[in-house]
Amino acid sequence: xxxxxxxxxxxxxxxxxxxxxxxxxxxxxxxxxxxxxxxxxxxxxxxxxxxxxxxxxxxxxxxxxxxxxxxxxxxxxxxxxxxxxxxxxxxxxxxxxxxxxxxxxxxxxxxxxxxxxxxxxx
Amino acid sequence: xxxxxxxxxxxxxxxxxxxxxxxxxxxxxxxxxxxxxxxxxxxxxxxxxxxxxxxxxxxxxxxxxxxxxxxxxxxxxxxxxxxxxxxxxxxxxxxxxxxxxxxxxxxxxxxxxxxxxxxxxx
DNA sequence: CTTAATGTTCAATGATCCTTGAACTAATGA
DNA sequence: TCATTAGTTCAAGGATCATTGAACATTAAG
Numbered sequence: 641x642x643x644x645x646x647x648x649x650x651x652x653x654x655x656x657x658x659x660x661x662x663x664x665x666x667x668x669x670x671x672x673x674x675x676x677x678x679x680x681x682x683x684x685x686x687x688x689x690x691x692x693x694x695x696x697x698x699x700x701x702x703x704x705x706x707x708x709x710x711x712x713x714x715x716x717x718x719x720x721x722x723x724x725x726x727x728x729x730x731x732x733x734x735x736x737x738x739x740x741x742x743x744x745x746x747x748x749x750x751x752x753x754x755x756x757x758x759x760x761x762x
Numbered sequence: 763x764x765x766x767x768x769x770x771x772x773x774x775x776x777x778x779x780x781x782x783x784x785x786x787x788x789x790x791x792x793x794x795x796x797x798x799x800x801x802x803x804x805x806x807x808x809x810x811x812x813x814x815x816x817x818x819x820x821x822x823x824x825x826x827x828x829x830x831x832x833x834x835x836x837x838x839x840x841x842x843x844x845x846x847x848x849x850x851x852x853x854x855x856x857x858x859x860x861x862x863x864x865x866x867x868x869x870x871x872x873x874x875x876x877x878x879x880x881x882x883x884x
Numbered sequence: 885c886t887t888a889a890t891g892t893t894c895a896a897t898g899a900t901c902c903t904t905g906a907a908c909t910a911a912t913g914a
Numbered sequence: 915t916c917a918t919t920a921g922t923t924c925a926a927g928g929a930t931c932a933t934t935g936a937a938c939a940t941t942a943a944g
Binding site: 805806807815816818819822823835837838839840 | 889891892
Binding site for chain 1: 790
């Protein structure tokens with residue numbers, strides 16, 4: 641319970657770091673899905689569709705270090721949540737526009753929809 | 763006059779590419795200043811405070827290839843403008859929130875202001 | 885024509901990124 | 915205790931990044 645991972649305090653969250661953390665398809669997919677999931681926390685294991693355990697661990701650490709998500713150990717799992725409030729207070733409107741943009745843009749957001757097919761190339 | 767540089771059409775502008783292009787302090791400073799400058803075009807030379815000619819050329823190309831700015835040759839100069847309309851239509855609200863966030867965040871936006879001093883370290 | 889101004893291109897360099905597999909830790913469960 | 919689940923750490927590798935200086939191209943100005 642006193643096993644917390646390092647998270648930047650809200651006033652240390654830096655825009656270039658946030659932007660470059662989000663400038664990766666895998667990480668963008670992760671935060672889009674976290675956002676779609678509302679307040680419910682998710683685990684690393686739920687993102688294995690996007691890469692190996694090692695890769696997900698790496699990307700999750702990037703997102704945490706940039707201040708975009710919060711990671712709380714619970715048993716052998718990690719509970720991931722978006723730092724919505726912190727991001728909103730530091731960069732008002734930013735995260736919402738990114739989330740909204742991913743909905744219109746990212747292949748991963750169409751998982752299971754008929755439109756999913758057209759994203760083979762490019 | 764038929765010497766146009768390649769720009770992605772608006773429907774090809776991709777969010778991850780835009781985010782990672784902006785995930786760099788130099789490029790973020792460039793677009794913040796372009797935005798502050800309104801509709802007036804600027805030249806590469808006006809950004810030499812942020813790096814060598816070569817470096818600016820490199821960063822400007824990145825921004826152009828990501829679809830964030832438009833570059834028009836005029837004489838020996840390049841006229842740079844933000845693709846505000848294109849970005850707004852593709853990712854509504856996004857650019858505005860980024861610009862607004864840089865105002866509160868970036869050292870470069872404080873050029874010439876009394877607050878500029880406190881940004882030595884970090 | 886000569887020179888200056890404005891950028892681009894190229895090769896080199898060191899840094900950072902993303903991925904992989906193997907080994908590992910920690911907590912859970914039979 | 916022994917095995918399983920969930921994730922981390924490490925070393926290695928190839929790819930991309932950002933910077934530099936030298937050489938170059940183009941346009942403008944004297």
